[in-house]
Amino acid sequence: MARAALVDTYTHSHTLMHVDSARSVWSEAGPVYEPVPPLRADATADVAIIGGGFTGISTAYHLIRRFPSLRVVILEARHLANGASGRNGGMMLNWVNGVGSRDPELTRRVYETTRAGIDGIVGMIQEHDLPVRHRRDGCMEVLTDARRAEAAHARVEQLASWGISLQYLDSAALSKRLGIQGAAGAVLDATEGQLNGVDLLRCLRPLLLAWGVAVHEDTPVLGIREGRTIELTTPGGVVRAAAIVLATNGYTPRLGYFKTGIFPLHSHVIATEPLDAEARAALGWGQVAGFSDDRDRIAYASMTPAGELVFGGGSNAAYAYLYGNKTSYPGTPESAGPAFEAIRRRLTGYFPAAERLRIAHRWTGTLGITMSRLCSMGVRGEHRNVYYALGYSGHGVTLANLAGRVLCDIYAGDDARWRDLPFYMAPLRGVPPEPLRWLGYHAYTKLTGRSPRKAA
Numbered sequence: 011m012a013r014a015a016l017v018d019t020y021t022h023s024h025t026l027m028h029v030d031s032a033r034s035v036w037s038e039a040g041p042v043y044e045p046v047p048p049l050r051a052d053a054t055a056d057v058a059i060i061g062g063g064f065t066g067i068s069t070a071y072h073l074i075r076r077f078p079s080l081r082v083v084i085l086e087a088r089h090l091a092n093g094a095s096g097r098n099g100g101m102m103l104n105w106v107n108g109v110g111s112r113d114p115e116l117t118r119r120v121y122e123t124t125r126a127g128i129d130g131i132v133g134m135i136q137e138h139d140l141p142v143r144h145r146r147d148g149c150m151e152v153l154t155d156a157r158r159a160e161a162a163h164a165r166v167e168q169l170a171s172w173g174i175s176l177q178y179l180d181s182a183a184l185s186k187r188l189g190i191q192g193a194a195g196a197v198l199d200a201t202e203g204q205l206n207g208v209d210l211l212r213c214l215r216p217l218l219l220a221w222g223v224a225v226h227e228d229t230p231v232l233g234i235r236e237g238r239t240i241e242l243t244t245p246g247g248v249v250r251a252a253a254i255v256l257a258t259n260g261y262t263p264r265l266g267y268f269k270t271g272i273f274p275l276h277s278h279v280i281a282t283e284p285l286d287a288e289a290r291a292a293l294g295w296g297q298v299a300g301f302s303d304d305r306d307r308i309a310y311a312s313m314t315p316a317g318e319l320v321f322g323g324g325s326n327a328a329y330a331y332l333y334g335n336k337t338s339y340p341g342t343p344e345s346a347g348p349a350f351e352a353i354r355r356r357l358t359g360y361f362p363a364a365e366r367l368r369i370a371h372r373w374t375g376t377l378g379i380t381m382s383r384l385c386s387m388g389v390r391g392e393h394r395n396v397y398y399a400l401g402y403s404g405h406g407v408t409l410a411n412l413a414g415r416v417l418c419d420i421y422a423g424d425d426a427r428w429r430d431l432p433f434y435m436a437p438l439r440g441v442p443p444e445p446l447r448w449l450g451y452h453a454y455t456k457l458t459g460r461s462p463r464k465a466a
Contacts, residue, residue: 034097034373035281036208045089045227049246055083058251062086063095066257068414074221082223087230091208097375100204100312101300102128107403108384109432114172127412140213146203150196150301159195189294190360204299204312256398260378261337271438272401275379276330276339278349279322281371293363306460324356326455333448343372381440381464387416388435440464
């Protein structure tokens with residue numbers, strides 16, 4: 011199918027960009043969702059989990075499977091997958107942000123850990139026969155500069171000598187898999203893929219309920235009083251729990267935790283209407299789940315099984331920090347119109363034929379970013395009963411699902427296998443207070459075009 015077919019199928023002018031929904035493509039793709047009732051009375055629990063995203067649901071899943079008699083309660087402020095778990099780019103990626111690759115043993119451990127995390131997601135879907143839309147046919151890192159492409163080629167060879175099998179594609183080989191403009195090469199990881207996180211979390215809900223987990227949506231936690239028994243205040247009642255899990259990622263500072271360790275960054279994303287196989291081929295998209303580029307303000311894209319092209323990042327405009335750690339972007343998508351236009355321009359720069367594609371979805375997700383980009387998973391508090399995992403810095407689809415297994419093992423006192431990994435109890439610091447935070451972020455990004463960060 012030639013590019014002309016795209017013209018026949020889609021509108022002839024990007025100024026007529028058609029938007030059907032402000033919800034993410036992941037939410038829109040599923041059936042009508044009915045949330046479970048909010049908490050309406052006081053309750054007690056062995057473990058109360060705050061947050062119904064990847065971290066919270068994964069932790070509940072692993073805890074109740076390991077300890078079937080445990081009283082587990084999930085408190086979600088809105089509905090399952092309302093946060094970044096349902097508003098992301100969809101890619102299941104290896105590696106941990108903020109960790110270098112100079113030590114062969116550590117590099118192997120990190121890669122094997124994240125690969126096992128993706129295996130765990132897919133294995134869970136298969137074990138319970140969940141109708142979760144996903145694909146696992148690889149993702150790429152695209153190099154836009156010849157010098158960086160040469161360095162990436164050398165890195166692939168070094169990783170191969172350490173037992174990590176990736177594939178380097180030169181520009182000619184890349185063009186057969188992904189017809190992206192301005193690329194000098196790419197690194198393909200065939201073990202990566204794409205996940206509809208909304209499908210996963212909502213399909214797990216009936217499973218958890220059947221196993222005895224109490225789930226309360228529309229139940230924000232308004233206050234936390236620590237102690238040997240922790241009290242969580244909600245609009246409908248008080249939950250008294252022996253332990254809690256902070257599964258709130260970028261929203262965590264609102265609960266009074268990690269105020270100088272993490273900040274919420276709003277990430278804007280777009281998605282097209284479904285493209286059939288011929289339209290995808292005309293666009294230049296071959297057999298690959300997704301890609302990200304090598305720029306500091308990373309651009310990324312993935313293709314859903316139904317053919318929606320998801321695209322985000324690519325410039326300062328694609329990300330936003332709002333004064334005072336605000337965790338919702340008011341008025342989106344209309345209020346973020348320039349951001350979505352900037353994202354579309356980056357998309358058409360990589361795929362000129364996308365100029366004529368209609369955009370069906372524009373949404374904003376709240377990421378949890380650390381200054382080092384390293385996430386942290388652990389336990390804290392005077393009574394060592396406040397568990398947490400947060401700061402995934404863009405790799406949350408894999409890491410937040412992995413966090414459930416990690417936190418379950420820490421809770422069980424069986425966490426030796428995680429202790430040598432960089433994210434285990436990693437200290438998070440370096441985020442300045444307001445107004446320096448807002449001023450510093452905007453001054454730095456405007457002057458450099460880069461995202462502020464510090465070494466771990």
